[in-house]
Amino acid sequence: MQLKTTHPEWADEKYVTRNYGITHTPLFNLRKSGAIRSLALRAEGAKYGKRLYYIPSIEGFLARCEMRAQTGAGNEGGKPSTPPPCTPPAESLPPELEEQIEALRSRYFEEQAAMLEEVEA
16 A cells, blocks of 8 residues: 655645655755745735745756666766756746635634743744
């Protein structure tokens, strides 16, 4: 019998590092290069928030890396190559993703407000 595991669609850096072994700096570089998708949950005008990563884009990136390693494509002359980036996100996300993002934002801000109340009490 095979166990079925489910992964979240969006996850924080800690989850990505624990489950995929990609640490802070490589995640930052992959995000900046457009190889993986992410979003920042923060109040309008806020300096800090919570960064979430789109797990299917990370798995797609890793699959491309594995495919290139198996075929040797893009590694002529023994030089390391840069994997192709993921397709950039569409201008608008599907409604179910928008709902998930909004739910995450709401929960995040509720938790932040509760923590602030605890600190002030």
